[in-house]
Amino acid sequence: xxxxxxxxxxxxxxxxxxxxxxxxxxxxxxxxxxxxxxxxxxxxxxxxxxxxxxxxxxxxxxxxxxxxxxxxxxxxxxxxxxxxxxxxxxxxxxxxxxxxxxxxxxxxxxxxxxxxxxxxxxxxxxxxxxxxxxxxxxxxxxxxxxxxxxxxxxxxxxxxxxxxxxxxxxxxxxxxxxxxxxxxxxxxxxxxxxxxxxxxxxxxxxxxxxxxxxxxxxxxxxxxxxxxxxxxxxxxxxxxxxxxxxxxxxxxxxxxxxxxxxxxxxxxxxxxxxxxxxxxxxxxxxxxxxxxxxxxxxxxxxxxxxxxxxxxxxxxxxxxxxxxxxxxxxxxxxxxxxxxxxxxxxxxxxxxxxxxxxxxxxxxxxxxxxxxxxxxxxxxxxxxxxxxxxxxxxxxxxxxxxxxxxxxxxxxxxxxxxxxxxxxxxxxxxxxxxxxxxxxxxxxxxxxxxxxxxxxxxxxxxxxxxx
Amino acid sequence: xxxxxxxxxxxxxxxxxxxxxxxxxxxxxxxxxxxxxxxxxxxxxxxxxxxxxxxxxxxxxxxxxxxxxxxxxxxxxxxxxxxxxxxxxxxxxxxxxxxxxxxxxxxxxxxxxxxxxxxxxxxxxxxxxxxxxxxxxxxxxxxxxxxxxxxxxxxxxxxxxxxxxxxxxxxxxxxxxxxxxxxxxxxxxxxxxxxxxxxxxxxxxxxxxxxxxxx
Ligand code: SF4
Numbered sequence: 309x310x311x312x313x314x315x316x317x318x319x320x321x322x323x324x325x326x327x328x329x330x331x332x333x334x335x336x337x338x339x340x341x342x343x344x345x346x347x348x349x350x351x352x353x354x355x356x357x358x359x360x361x362x363x364x365x366x367x368x369x370x371x372x373x374x375x376x377x378x379x380x381x382x383x384x385x386x387x388x389x390x391x392x393x394x395x396x397x398x399x400x401x402x403x404x405x406x407x408x409x410x411x412x413x414x415x416x417x418x419x420x421x422x423x424x425x426x427x428x429x430x431x432x433x434x435x436x437x438x439x440x441x442x443x444x445x446x447x448x449x450x451x452x453x454x455x456x457x458x459x460x461x462x463x464x465x466x467x468x469x470x471x472x473x474x475x476x477x478x479x480x481x482x483x484x485x486x487x488x489x490x491x492x493x494x495x496x497x498x499x500x501x502x503x504x505x506x507x508x509x510x511x512x513x514x515x516x517x518x519x520x521x522x523x524x525x526x527x528x529x530x531x532x533x534x535x536x537x538x539x540x541x542x543x544x545x546x547x548x549x550x551x552x553x554x555x556x557x558x559x560x561x562x563x564x565x566x567x568x569x570x571x572x573x574x575x576x577x578x579x580x581x582x583x584x585x586x587x588x589x590x591x592x593x594x595x596x597x598x599x600x601x602x603x604x605x606x607x608x609x610x611x612x613x614x615x616x617x618x619x620x621x622x623x624x625x626x627x628x629x630x631x632x633x634x635x636x637x638x639x640x641x642x643x644x645x646x647x648x649x650x651x652x653x654x655x656x657x658x659x660x661x662x663x664x665x666x667x668x669x670x671x672x673x674x675x676x677x678x679x680x681x682x683x684x685x686x687x688x689x690x691x692x693x694x695x696x697x698x699x700x701x702x703x704x705x706x707x708x709x710x711x712x713x714x715x716x717x718x719x720x721x722x723x724x725x726x727x728x729x730x731x732x733x734x735x736x737x738x739x740x741x742x743x744x745x746x747x748x749x750x751x752x753x754x755x756x757x758x759x760x761x762x763x764x765x766x767x768x769x770x771x772x773x774x775x
Numbered sequence: 776x777x778x779x780x781x782x783x784x785x786x787x788x789x790x791x792x793x794x795x796x797x798x799x800x801x802x803x804x805x806x807x808x809x810x811x812x813x814x815x816x817x818x819x820x821x822x823x824x825x826x827x828x829x830x831x832x833x834x835x836x837x838x839x840x841x842x843x844x845x846x847x848x849x850x851x852x853x854x855x856x857x858x859x860x861x862x863x864x865x866x867x868x869x870x871x872x873x874x875x876x877x878x879x880x881x882x883x884x885x886x887x888x889x890x891x892x893x894x895x896x897x898x899x900x901x902x903x904x905x906x907x908x909x910x911x912x913x914x915x916x917x918x919x920x921x922x923x924x925x926x927x928x929x930x931x932x933x934x935x936x937x938x939x940x941x942x943x944x945x946x947x948x949x950x951x952x953x954x955x956x957x958x959x960x961x962x963x964x965x966x967x968x969x970x971x972x973x974x975x976x977x978x979x980x981x982x983x984x985x986x987x988x989x990x
Binding site for chain 1 (some may be wrong): 790791792793795797798801802803805806807808809819824848849853854855857858859861876878879880883884887937938939940950951954955957958961965968971972973974975976977978979980981982983984986987
């Protein structure tokens with residue numbers, strides 16, 4: 309029977325059929341971050357349990373850190389407890405920690421593919437909802453809760469019910485200044501934030517095949533905003549080229565064996581899916597959100613929609629609440645709405661190619677007066693590569709802050725926050741109320757669009773600046 | 776894990792759709808193991824800018840301060856994987872959430888902690904919401920043994936749940952303990968799998984430390 313990529317990967321990992329649709333799956337790679345594993349280690353200490361396979365466990369610190377230049381794990385007071393617990397727990401469990409000052413430190417989902425921790429056809433879990441980012445290199449990767457983190461630490465396995473299979477096909481050529489971020493936002497806008505619930509999503513089509521691996525990571529990253537725990541692009545030559553030589557990628561004979569195995573993973577031509585969505589990329593404009601869920605999105609040349617036109621009362625109420633929260637008026641053009649803060653960073657958009665796209669817009673221009681603009685590389689490696697290419701100078705000369713790697717302003721667990729009532733264009737993935745700090749107003753966009761907003765001091769159509 | 780058999784108590788209405796886990800427990804409560812999660816539940820809507828109770832928020836109004844059950848709109852608990860969303864609900868006293876659908880990770884996290892997520896069709900959730908809005912005794916009884924949600928007037932709505940999930944809740948099973956009994960199978964799997972995918976299992980430790988020193 310023809311099988312999809314997902315079927316093949318799933319079958320490879322079944323340890324036991326537990327009945328009632330539940331299976332025990334092997335976890336090939338477990339990546340932990342400081343905020344969601346602390347309670348798990350505490351429970352393990354209480355119950356006298358050990359980490360079963362520390363060599364399959366990777367640890368990073370990213371969320372509760374300051375990103376101020378020269379920071380240490382203690383710079384942000386409020387994060388110290390978790391930083392220190394992380395060090396103590398990793399030492400006690402013999403888990404290697406990529407610590408705050410390590411040259412590989414970074415956001416867990418940036419680091420996993422970058423270091424070759426994530427591999428095609430491997431199962432990878434992390435106590436973090438954006439774990440599907442590693443699907444960009446063809447891993448079956450998904451986010452888990454803290455109880456599951458504890459379960460994986462203790463057993464190197466996880467109890468799962470098999471999700472349904474969805475395929476999203478992106479075909480066609482992208483217009484200038486349209487990026488992976490615009491594609492995934494457009495998809496979420498069309499399909500809605502619960503379209504992927506209960507599904508594992510395969511991204512396919514000519515636009516995905518033509519897309520560099522970093523862009524595929526951006527697409528997979530926002531699978532959870534589509535409602536899906538997992539999203540992936542089955543591997544191809546671009547994947548192998550990306551992974552070759554990465555620190556934890558297989559070497560020598562292992563690499564050859566892996567390659568032969570990986571080549572058999574893509575979906576068979578006749579494979580079937582429970583749901584299919586097709587997107588034509590040719591007509592997609594740079595996207596920007598206007599509400600407080602990622603499905604509230606439109607082209608940057610669009611207008612704030614009118615709740616009165618909503619299909620039902622509950623949608624009408626939700627839209628009205630969003631517009632009220634964001635201080636927007638129905639019918640208002642999005643372009644030109646003044647912004648206070650610009651955040652270029654997060655596991656969605658903080659790789660080298662993201663910074664390059666933003667730098668192209670920023671080069672030779674200045675951040676508008678009164679705007680605070682931050683560039684936060686996703687990892688120390690990205691930061692170093694960007695500095696080698698001179699991007700840091702492009703940003704600092706334009707008036708952007710050039711910061712250390714971490715989650716930063718994506719999530720209000722550290723000291724990079726958007727002040728109450730202030731409007732931020734962010735390259736991250738969530739525009740929920742208060743996500744970037746109490747009262748923060750968020751609009752999601754691509755790095756190029758964010759840079760355009762920084763220099764204009766307002767939501768801007770990057771296509772007009774680029775010409 | 777805490778056992779769950781049944782709960783009868785005040786049910787509060789959260790009719791909005793897509794209530795995300797950032798709303799259930801804001802990030803500022805996620806920086807310490809010692810955070811008062813019960814106080815943090817829905818903190819952004821529950822308290823005013825001055826830190827005082829927002830009188831319009833449902834859980835601040837009697838009798839809903841004693842809520843044991845929530846009835847919510849679709850896609851409850853979407854967004855971040857934070858299990859603290861479940862813990863915060865429990866610390867407050869909530870034992871069961873009824874909604875047309877849930878975020879996948881929240882749904883899983885709920886079962887792991889003995890918080891019962893009940894899925895009912897949209898129309899029945901709406902019926903419960905109107906009942907709660909109109910009633911001066913906004914209580915519900917949720918019975919996991921018989922898989923029903925009932926009003927004091929005797930209206931009883933059946934719900935479906937995977938038998939294994941139900942059994943685990945009724946018995947308060949420790950899932951890790953259960954899986955550890957499969958230890959032999961896990962070891963056998965790893966051995967056989969390493970023969971096929973050596974690169975998955977063959978990692979030697981030390982690379983992280985060596986790179987740190989090399990800097
Ligand atoms: S960058 Fe944001 S979304 Fe990504 S892991 Fe960090 S907090 Fe989560």
